[in-house]
Amino acid sequence: MTDKIPVTVITGYLGAGKTTLLNRILTEEHGRRYAVIVNEFGEIGIDNDLVVGADEEVFEMNNGCICCTVRGDLIRIFEGLMRRRGKFDAIVVETTGLANPAPVAQTFFMDADVKDAARLDAVVTVADAKWLGERLKDAPEAKSQIAFADVIVLNKIDLVSDEELAEVEGRIRAINPYAALHHAVKSHVPLKEVLERNAFDLDRILTLEPAFLEADEHDHDHHDHDHGHHDHECGPDCGHDHHDHHHDGHGEHHDHVQGVKHFHDDDMHSVSIRHEGEVDPERFVPWLNDLIQREGPDILRSKGIIAFKDEPRRFVFQGVHQILDGDLQREWHGGEKRESRLVFIGRKLKEEAIREGFAKDVLGLG
Numbered sequence: 051m052t053d054k055i056p057v058t059v060i061t062g063y064l065g066a067g068k069t070t071l072l073n074r075i076l077t078e079e080h081g082r083r084y085a086v087i088v089n090e091f092g093e094i095g096i097d098n099d100l101v102v103g104a105d106e107e108v109f110e111m112n113n114g115c116i117c118c119t120v121r122g123d124l125i126r127i128f129e130g131l132m133r134r135r136g137k138f139d140a141i142v143v144e145t146t147g148l149a150n151p152a153p154v155a156q157t158f159f160m161d162a163d164v165k166d167a168a169r170l171d172a173v174v175t176v177a178d179a180k181w182l183g184e185r186l187k188d189a190p191e192a193k194s195q196i197a198f199a200d201v202i203v204l205n206k207i208d209l210v211s212d213e214e215l216a217e218v219e220g221r222i223r224a225i226n227p228y229a230a231l232h233h234a235v236k237s238h239v240p241l242k243e244v245l246e247r248n249a250f251d252l253d254r255i256l257t258l259e260p261a262f263l264e265a266d267e268h269d270h271d272h273h274d275h276d277h278g279h280h281d282h283e284c285g286p287d288c289g290h291d292h293h294d295h296h297h298d299g300h301g302e303h304h305d306h307v308q309g310v311k312h313f314h315d316d317d318m319h320s321v322s323i324r325h326e327g328e329v330d331p332e333r334f335v336p337w338l339n340d341l342i343q344r345e346g347p348d349i350l351r352s353k354g355i356i357a358f359k360d361e362p363r364r365f366v367f368q369g370v371h372q373i374l375d376g377d378l379q380r381e382w383h384g385g386e387k388r389e390s391r392l393v394f395i396g397r398k399l400k401e402e403a404i405r406e407g408f409a410k411d412v413l414g415l416g
């Protein structure tokens with residue numbers, strides 16, 4: 051797994067700050083060499099001119115917005131890149147003009163050659179703090195981009211008040227409580243928070259946000275519980291769960307929970323399941339496959355770490371819509387609790403049915 055080239059997919063709504071982030075990646079001193087694939091649907095290489103001072107080569111995909119074309123193009127470009135392996139350390143795909151990052155992300159699970167050579171490191175969604183709230187109401191693709199994210203750069207915070215920021219962050223968290231979230235001006239985030247994070251090491255995703263998970267599972271309707279405090283009410287020692295909240299000298303905040311209001315999104319949300327113990331792979335795998343086949347159009351992302359009976363290694367899976375990928379990875383450590391945790395993020399998920407299915411089909415209860 052480690053010798054695979056990490057691929058970062060940057061997505062986000064029109065004008066959110068993706069090119070600004072890409073420029074940062076290409077110009078900042080980080081000692082790494084990035085190959086960049088820019089996705090210019092129906093446009094003629096405008097972004098190329100905006101990518102300043104890049105030593106790296108920029109590959110363009112000019113085509114229509116159709117999944118197969120995207121995959122075909124990406125695979126072709128990717129194969130070309132792979133012939134020059136050794137010239138770069140990682141790949142960044144910017145999906146400008148492509149509302150839905152699914153076909154790009156799926157390529158890394160579907161195509162055998164691509165899968166052997168590369169791994170999807172993270173989907174990074176750049177969001178416009180000023181306009182995201184509106185776009186979440188009227189643009190389904192803006193919502194999907196939030197749901198897909200492993201990392202969210204909440205950009206343009208210079209244009210909003212603290213209250214507006216708390217609101218938009220709350221709305222993001224209602225859809226995706228799992229992504230690492232960074233506030234930014236001009237997409238200024240420490241690049242180590244965005245690139246080569248191995249965000250698919252699900253340990254982080256499945257353990258970092260317990261407060262949000264609890265809230266999401268049990269407290270949908272209470273907008274003013276513990277996490278609904280405003281900044282001025284909540285000092286550094288207040289005891290609320292601030293996670294890794296810190297300043298890095300540029301005014302950005304990371305994984306910022308403080309002051310965030312809690313919302314429920316009627317349309318897009320997440321379901322997490324935690325089973326404190328092992329499961330039988332003979333029961334689990336068919337259940338998961340069946341669920342993903344049935345509900346795949348609505349499940350945008352699925353992720354999990356599973357403790358299989360009589361198996362010393364952890365089974366780790368992830369998926370984009372119906373495309374699932376999973377394998378046995380490292381062994382469970384001595385002190386580690388053998389438990390199974392799964393997360394589904396999607397549209398109008400049938401939460402009760404998913405839970406009941408897990409209890410009945412996997413655990414054999416009821």
Ligand SMILES: Nc1nc2c(ncn2[C@@H]2O[C@H](COP(=O)(O)OP(=O)(O)OP(=O)(O)O)[C@@H](O)[C@H]2O)c(=O)[nH]1
Pocket residue numbers: 062063064065066067068069070071146147176205206207208209234235236237
């Ligand atoms: N006020 C403010 N403007 C910003 C910030 N970040 C980017 N911008 C501006 O927003 C505009 C859009 O930024 P881009 O980086 O081109 O956004 P994009 O997501 O690549 O846009 P498309 O490629 O058109 O989808 C530019 O004029 C940027 O200078 C920010 O944090 N604050």
